Amino acid sequence: MKGIVRTLIGLVALLVLALGCMPLPPPAPPDTVVPTPTNTPKPSPTPASSDTPVPTPTNTPTPFPTPIPSPSPTDTPVPPPPPPPTDTPVPPPPPPPTDTPVPPSPPPPLPDPLLIDNCEDGNNRNLLGGYWFTYDDRGSGGTSEVVPPAGGEFYCTAGGAQGTGFSAQMTGRVTTAYQYGFIGMGTNFAEPRAPRDISGYRGISFWAKGDGKAYRISFPQASIQDFDYYGTVFVAPQGWTQVTILFADLRQGGFGAPVPWTGTDVFGIQWQTVGQPHNSIFLAVDELRFLP
Ligand SMILES: [Ca+2]
Numbered sequence: 001m002k003g004i005v006r007t008l009i010g011l012v013a014l015l016v017l018a019l020g021c022m023p024l025p026p027p028a029p030p031d032t033v034v035p036t037p038t039n040t041p042k043p044s045p046t047p048a049s050s051d052t053p054v055p056t057p058t059n060t061p062t063p064f065p066t067p068i069p070s071p072s073p074t075d076t077p078v079p080p081p082p083p084p085p086t087d088t089p090v091p092p093p094p095p096p097p098t099d100t101p102v103p104p105s106p107p108p109p110l111p112d113p114l115l116i117d118n119c120e121d122g123n124n125r126n127l128l129g130g131y132w133f134t135y136d137d138r139g140s141g142g143t144s145e146v147v148p149p150a151g152g153e154f155y156c157t158a159g160g161a162q163g164t165g166f167s168a169q170m171t172g173r174v175t176t177a178y179q180y181g182f183i184g185m186g187t188n189f190a191e192p193r194a195p196r197d198i199s200g201y202r203g204i205s206f207w208a209k210g211d212g213k214a215y216r217i218s219f220p221q222a223s224i225q226d227f228d229y230y231g232t233v234f235v236a237p238q239g240w241t242q243v244t245i246l247f248a249d250l251r252q253g254g255f256g257a258p259v260p261w262t263g264t265d266v267f268g269i270q271w272q273t274v275g276q277p278h279n280s281i282f283l284a285v286d287e288l289r290f291l292p
Contacts, residue, residue, distance in 0.1 A: 116204070116269075116288035117187065119156035119166040126288070128196075130188030130268055132156070134170055142178030146185070146281075147171045154185070160286045161207030161240040167286035170271075174278040183281060186220075186270030187288075195222040199263030201290040203246040210236025210283040214274040217245055222265035228256025233274060236283050244291065 117126035124132050132154040134146045147170065148154045156166035170185040189196040218231025230250035234243055247263055269288070273281055 112289075114201075114290045114292060116189075116290065117168075118164060118287050119160060119168055120164055122156065122166065124153050124155050125191065126187045128189050129191045130193070131191055132168055132185070132187045134183065134185045135270075136172070136183045137174075137178040137181045140178045140180075142175060142181045144174045144178070144181045144183045144276075145172045146183035150183075157284070159284070161209070161242075162287065164286065167207075167209075167284045169284040170281065172281045174273050174276045174281065176277050181276040182273050184270050184272030185283070186268055188268035189266065193267055195265035195267055197264040198247075198266050198290065201247070201263075201292060203244065203248075203291045204269065204288060205242055205244045205291055206288045207240050207286045208234070208236050208243050208284065209238065209240045211281065212236060212238055213278065213281070213283075215271050215283055216274050217269065217271050219247075219250065219269060220267040221259075221261075222267065223262070224252075224256065224259045226256035228252045228254070228259075230261050240286070242287075246291070 115127055117128075117132075121127075126132065134148055134150045134152075134154055136142065136144045136146045136150045138144070138150070154168070157169040158166055159169075160167040168185060168187070170183065172183045174181045174183055189198070212235065214233050214235050216231050216233045218229040220229050224230075230247075230252055232245060232250055234245075247261065250261060252258060271283060271285060
């Protein structure tokens with residue numbers, strides 16, 4: 001009997017030793033009932049036999065409950081990156097500046113074959129090519145003065161008829177140094193100076209403004225050499241006024257030889273003072289036209 005006990009004790013000792021070498025089961029969560037060796041039913045004192053089930057602590061360990069991972073900083077929900085800046089809708093480029101609708105330009109004015117000059121081109125010639133000029137009595141011993149000076153260039157002056165920009169103007173004075181003292185201005189129908197046939201026209205018209213004095217408009221012609229040209233006298237109004245001159249109304253001054261008017265050899269037009277003296281002279285003419 002003692003042998004059996006000893007054997008049992010030895011077995012128990014071996015068992016205890018074996019249990020000591022067994023890896024301890026991981027600590028179970030408090031709520032897990034893990035059989036501990038104390039729960040192990042103590043082996044019966046009956047002799048161990050091969051059919052005696054030896055309880056072992058190798059009970060299948062209760063699986064750990066899946067640990068709930070504690071939130072880690074990395075688990076902090078990362079706010080989604082801000083959406084990439086949406087492409088700012090690029091406004092369509094402004095349409096190219098549309099060509100400003102060009103209003104249909106009025107047809108260019110038809111060449112006015114009747115216009116002799118309107119002084120708007122700013123030069124010293126009329127539209128027929130002839131020059132504007134002034135003259136005075138100094139060649140006859142007088143001392144009358146004209147501006148622009150005789151022999152110099154004659155340019156139209158600002159201030160024209162009917163709101164236009166320029167007109168032909170002369171100023172000056174007429175003295176008595178010469179018995180028939182005078183000053184004047186004129187324009188030729190051609191350059192170089194040459195006679196022109198203007199017999200197809202009834203006359204000319206022009207706009208005049210001046211000092212209220214009388215002026216004689218005359219038409220130098222090739223067939224007259226003594227300066228007694230055909231002409232007529234008009235009074236220069238102080239405001240722009242249209243003046244009409246009919247060739248049929250022209251007469252010679254009477255101091256020279258009578259010559260017929262044919263209108264076929266006319267050099268141009270000139271405006272000349274009448275009488276003397278004149279302390280001041282002012283005459284402007286503009287918008288010269290032939291009368292058909
Ligand atoms: Ca003008």
